Amino acid sequence: MAVKCRLIHCMRAEPSAFRSSQLSFGRASDETLVLALTGDWRLKRGFASGAAVENELTRSPIPRRVAFDSAGLGEWDSSLVAFVTEVLDLCHTRGLTVDPAGLPSGLRRLVELAETVPEKTDAHSAAAGKPLVERVGAATIAYAESIGGFVAFLGAVTIALGRFMAGRARYRRVDLMVAIQDCGANAFGIVTLISFLVGTILAFMGAVQLEQFGASIFVADLVGIGMARDMGAMMTAIIMAGRTGAAFAAQLGTMKVTQEIDALATMGISPMEFLVLPRVLALILMMPLLCFYSDLMGMLGGAAVGSGVLGLSFTTYFRETFHAVTLGDVLGGVFKSSVYGVIIAISGCLRGFQCGNNSSAVGDAATSAVVTGIVFIVVACGAFALVFNILGI
Amino acid sequence: MGESTAAAGTALAAERPVCITVRDLTMAFGSFVVMRDMNFTVRRGDVFIIMGGSGCGKSTLLRHMIGLLEPAAGEICYGDFNFTKAGPQERERMLRRFGVLYQAGALWGSMTLAENVGLPLEEFTDLSRREVRQVAALKLALVGLKGFEDFYPSQISGGMQKRAGLARAMALDPEILFCDEPSSGLDPLSSRLLDNLILDLRDNLGATVVVVSHELASIFAIGNNSIFLDGESHTMIASGDPKELLAHCADPRVHRFLTRDEEQRRTA
Numbered sequence: 001m002a003v004k005c006r007l008i009h010c011m012r013a014e015p016s017a018f019r020s021s022q023l024s025f026g027r028a029s030d031e032t033l034v035l036a037l038t039g040d041w042r043l044k045r046g047f048a049s050g051a052a053v054e055n056e057l058t059r060s061p062i063p064r065r066v067a068f069d070s071a072g073l074g075e076w077d078s079s080l081v082a083f084v085t086e087v088l089d090l091c092h093t094r095g096l097t098v099d100p101a102g103l104p105s106g107l108r109r110l111v112e113l114a115e116t117v118p119e120k121t122d123a124h125s126a127a128a129g130k131p132l133v134e135r136v137g138a139a140t141i142a143y144a145e146s147i148g149g150f151v152a153f154l155g156a157v158t159i160a161l162g163r164f165m166a167g168r169a170r171y172r173r174v175d176l177m178v179a180i181q182d183c184g185a186n187a188f189g190i191v192t193l194i195s196f197l198v199g200t201i202l203a204f205m206g207a208v209q210l211e212q213f214g215a216s217i218f219v220a221d222l223v224g225i226g227m228a229r230d231m232g233a234m235m236t237a238i239i240m241a242g243r244t245g246a247a248f249a250a251q252l253g254t255m256k257v258t259q260e261i262d263a264l265a266t267m268g269i270s271p272m273e274f275l276v277l278p279r280v281l282a283l284i285l286m287m288p289l290l291c292f293y294s295d296l297m298g299m300l301g302g303a304a305v306g307s308g309v310l311g312l313s314f315t316t317y318f319r320e321t322f323h324a325v326t327l328g329d330v331l332g333g334v335f336k337s338s339v340y341g342v343i344i345a346i347s348g349c350l351r352g353f354q355c356g357n358n359s360s361a362v363g364d365a366a367t368s369a370v371v372t373g374i375v376f377i378v379v380a381c382g383a384f385a386l387v388f389n390i391l392g393i
Numbered sequence: 394m395g396e397s398t399a400a401a402g403t404a405l406a407a408e409r410p411v412c413i414t415v416r417d418l419t420m421a422f423g424s425f426v427v428m429r430d431m432n433f434t435v436r437r438g439d440v441f442i443i444m445g446g447s448g449c450g451k452s453t454l455l456r457h458m459i460g461l462l463e464p465a466a467g468e469i470c471y472g473d474f475n476f477t478k479a480g481p482q483e484r485e486r487m488l489r490r491f492g493v494l495y496q497a498g499a500l501w502g503s504m505t506l507a508e509n510v511g512l513p514l515e516e517f518t519d520l521s522r523r524e525v526r527q528v529a530a531l532k533l534a535l536v537g538l539k540g541f542e543d544f545y546p547s548q549i550s551g552g553m554q555k556r557a558g559l560a561r562a563m564a565l566d567p568e569i570l571f572c573d574e575p576s577s578g579l580d581p582l583s584s585r586l587l588d589n590l591i592l593d594l595r596d597n598l599g600a601t602v603v604v605v606s607h608e609l610a611s612i613f614a615i616g617n618n619s620i621f622l623d624g625e626s627h628t629m630i631a632s633g634d635p636k637e638l639l640a641h642c643a644d645p646r647v648h649r650f651l652t653r654d655e656e657q658r659r660t661a
Contacts (some may be wrong), residue, residue, distance in 0.1 A: 170516060172512075175503075178503075254502075255501075255502075258497060258499055258502070259495045259496070259497065259499035260499050260500070260501050260502070262456075262461055262493075262495065262499065263493065263495060263499040263500075263501070263561075264501075265460075265461065265488075266459045266460070266461065266488055266491060266493045267488065267489070267493075267512075267513050267516075268485040268486070268488040268489045268516075268517070269512070269513075269516055
């Protein structure tokens with residue numbers, strides 16, 4: 001029946017055991033295009049594209065019918081199914097009739113299966129790329145909404161704290177204790193290490209300059225005031241944002257995914273009071289303690305450098321430190337750390353509550369809790385510096 | 394139990410007071426409408442099934458009914474109480490009369506089973522600690538988890554977690570029990586046990602049960618009222634006793650669902 005026959009070799013070099021798959025076009029007299037499928041059609045070796053068929057469909061005389069000839073067909077797998085469905089789609093869009101009789105029956109069944117459920121057209125539109133302006137607009141609106149969400153969350157936390165003060169908050173005391181243990185005692189090790197090292201770093205930085213003027217003793221002033229006013233609070237906050245803020249977000253995010261938060265809400269127990277309140281309280285209570293401890297550790301680090309490198313005695317070093325550091329410096333730092341504690345707890349809990357409903361969203365929530373926490377801590381630190389400067393503290 | 398109970402239930406249905414009324418409810422996420430213009434009533438003592446294909450909005454409807462999502466339009470009333478228009482405090486009081494069994498149990502991972510079941514008792518009753526413990530143990534025993542009081546959710550199997558979830562949902566002897574796919578992920582026997590348990594609790598505590606399900610065996614075993622949600626047209630296309638729907642519903646979509654499309658497969 002084939003009047004003229006053109007062969008398409010679509011395969012790469014093959015081991016001799018395989019027959020490469022081939023697609024050839026033939027024309028039957030009644031304007032029927034016959035697709036002859038021969039050889040082995042294997043996924044791992046690629047398959048013919050519909051473009052060749054499309055090209056053939058536009059050649060004169062324009063065919064009205066498409067048929068298949070699989071007499072020479074060897075083994076086949078999904079590659080052939082994919083090719084045939086593509087051809088069918090092409091024919092449907094061009095309004096051609098297709099005669100699948102020439103296909104093996106198993107293949108016909110698979111093709112039918114792939115075509116039974118009509119394509120959900122609106123499924124593509126949601127995922128498809130949108131114009132830049134629309135994306136910028138959507139992002140802006142989402143950002144504005146997130147600020148609204150943040151303010152609402154802050155309000156809810158304030159109300160929960162108010163109810164706690166009034167003694168009407170509903171939470172389990174044991175949860176508060178666990179949270180206190182987790183962000184207090186359990187954080188001791190890391191705070192010790194980091195603060196001691198920060199103290200030594202400050203001391204080294206100061207020593208290099210001060211030694212030139214024979215003023216090594218002022219390293220004690222530098223480290224003492226630096227730790228007490230800013231570095232103690234700052235380093236504790238950054239450690240706790242990475243450690244506890246992320247943990248809060250992950251815990252609450254997981255609870256969101258497993259519907260545990262819904263279960264609380266539908267039981268008439270406020271998740272704000274039950275979950276957020278103990279965590280915020282724990283950090284507000286523990287941050288000042290950790291900060292004070294961090295101050296001391298930093299000074300100890302400074303003293304280690306002072307005695308080990310600069311040849312100052314411990315007594316001299318600490319006398320100088322106590323002379324330089326005022327109670328105001330320490331209290332200022334401790335106050336800052338309390339505020340940082342609120343920031344860490346709120347950003348951790350907020351991101352946990354905003355978490356999506358899948359496991360990767362939990363990871364995102366933890367990351368975003370740390371980022372939000374640290375950004376706001378640094379912003380707050382800057383604001384404190386400004387305000388303290390104006391007030392002359 | 395099966396048919397005779399269901400028949401008696403149907404005969405008496407008109408006499409029982411209306412427990413839940415849903416009027417012109419439209420559910421939407423932003424501009425995407427999940428279901429529109431839903432109207433149905435549930436009478437006290439019904440086991441009401443919300444059925445439909447996967448992803449058609451069954452669980453979403455349940456989440457609207459328990460106040461986790463807000464309707465885009467329409468309202469949900471419990472008896473004479475308009476739940477949609479109520480303020481947060483009135484809602485909270487109403488919520489205490491509900492029990493909810495979540496799809497995966499949603500037990501609080503940081504608490505033991507006894508603490509999970511005991512929490513609502515601690516929060517909303519004046520029971521002493523010993524009494525709370527005793528009631529929690531009873532509820533766990535009712536669902537076949539006697540002796541597991543001090544286990545954590547992560548230490549027990551998925552089916553047991555689900556049963557513990559049911560025990561927690563039943564903790565305050567709710568008037569309305571909502572179950573989100575109670576039998577999904579359970580073997581046929583456990584699923585049958587859970588069905589029987591739901592019926593027993595309904596009969597003995599006089600509760601109304603709302604179940605989201607697409608498990609046919611379970612639907613026919615426990616349901617005496619239902620609605621069918623169609624994801625294509627975004628509307629509810631049938632309501633009534635599932636057994637009646639199977640026998641008389643003319644809509645091919647409902648019929649195919651309830652027969653697992655067996656007839657068409659046979660002719661094919």
